[in-house]
Amino acid sequence: MVEVVGLGKTVDNGGEPLTILEDITFSVGSGETLAIVGASGSGKSTLLGLLAGLDDASAGSVRLDGTDLAGLGEDQRAILRGRLLGFVFQSFQLLPSLTALENVMLPLELAAARGAGETARRWLERVGLGHRLRHYPKHLSGGEQQRVALARAFSPDPRLVLADEPTGNLDAATGHQIIELMFDLNTRQGTTLILVTHDEEIAARCGRILRLQAGRLAA
Numbered sequence: 001m002v003e004v005v006g007l008g009k010t011v012d013n014g015g016e017p018l019t020i021l022e023d024i025t026f027s028v029g030s031g032e033t034l035a036i037v038g039a040s041g042s043g044k045s046t047l048l049g050l051l052a053g054l055d056d057a058s059a060g061s062v063r064l065d066g067t068d069l070a071g072l073g074e075d076q077r078a079i080l081r082g083r084l085l086g087f088v089f090q091s092f093q094l095l096p097s098l099t100a101l102e103n104v105m106l107p108l109e110l111a112a113a114r115g116a117g118e119t120a121r122r123w124l125e126r127v128g129l130g131h132r133l134r135h136y137p138k139h140l141s142g143g144e145q146q147r148v149a150l151a152r153a154f155s156p157d158p159r160l161v162l163a164d165e166p167t168g169n170l171d172a173a174t175g176h177q178i179i180e181l182m183f184d185l186n187t188r189q190g191t192t193l194i195l196v197t198h199d200e201e202i203a204a205r206c207g208r209i210l211r212l213q214a215g216r217l218a219a
Contacts, residue, residue, distance in 0.1 A: 001065055001160055001192045002028040002051060008059035009046055009215075020046050021215045024060065030159070033186065033193045035203035038212035044196045047212070048164050051194065052085060053077040065159065082111050086153030086161040086191070088182065090168035092145040094137040094152075100124060100144075101133040104152045111156055123151035127181060143174035147181065154185050160192045167199070179205070 007024040010017050021043045028034050038044050049055040051062055053069045062069045065084055069077060086107075087093075094103050101120050108116035124130055127147040137145055146166065153161055166182060167175030179202055186193045195206060203209050211218040 001030045001032070002026075002194070003063040004051070004060070006060035007047075007050060007057055007062060009043070009050060009055070010058040019215055021050070024217055026210060026217070028192060028194060030192055031190050032208065033183075033206040034195070035206040035209045036194065036196045036212060037198060037200065037203045037209060040198070042212040043215045044212055045164055048162055048194070048196050052081060052087070052162055082107065082156075084159050086156065086158035088146075088149055088153050088161065088163040088166045090165035092137070092142075092149050092169070094145055094148055096137050099134050099136055100129060100140065100148045103137070103148055104155050107152060107156050113156065119155055120151070123155040124148070126185070127151045141174075142170050143178060146170065146174075146178050150178070150182055150185060154189060154191070157189065158191060160194070161186065163193065163195045165196055165198070167197075167202070 004027065005025050007021060008019070009021040010019050024047065036044050036047060046055070050057050053072070057070070064080065067080060072080065095106070098106065101117070101124065104120035104123055105116045108119055113119065121133060124133055127150055129144060129147055129151070132140060132144060140148065163182065167178055170178060183205055195202070197203055
């Protein structure tokens with residue numbers, strides 16, 4: 001599902017090059033669960049952005065389901081993301097002007113899926129928010145917002161889900177509930193999951209762990 005070879009990312013730092021990632025190589029099979037761990041500033045979120053084609057690599061390549069991201073334009077990458085990927089963000093990234101139902105419907109409507117409203121409703125019921133369909137994000141707790149985000153990520157039936165510190169803005173008890181729900185949904189859907197976290201307990205739930213240290217994979 002994911003093939004990364006010699007991946008690197010360097011940015012300009014006041015006229016001096018700053019290396020964020022260097023010579024990253026790994027692969028992830030279909031249905032596998034992978035945790036990417038490391039200290040703050042080790043390049044975890046940058047790596048996830050490169051995997052999603054949200055940023056351009058300075059070196060190396062990323063292939064998703066056999067497609068090299070470097071050979072695609074912005075519009076083509078967006079189409080690929082819509083077809084393959086679901087996202088779960090630390091800060092939820094719900095649109096404040098849309099209800100919970102509308103937030104989950106959005107990727108379905110962008111993909112021209114039939115019955116988007118009914119599909120979104122079913123997914124919100126699956127994550128325990130069937131009674132919150134018409135509520136806006138500002139009227140939802142952090143845990144409820146992340147449940148909406150999970151429903152939005154899984155509702156288009158993606159083959160790959162990327163999660164960036166999905167419990168980072170939640171208290172411990174709520175975070176535990178969200179992780180249990182995410183892994184349950186992932187198992188039921190048979191999705192490939194790549195999870196960025198600093199929590200070793202969460203990482204241990206995955207089939208494999210990659211460790212980043214100062215932009216490089218640890219041995």
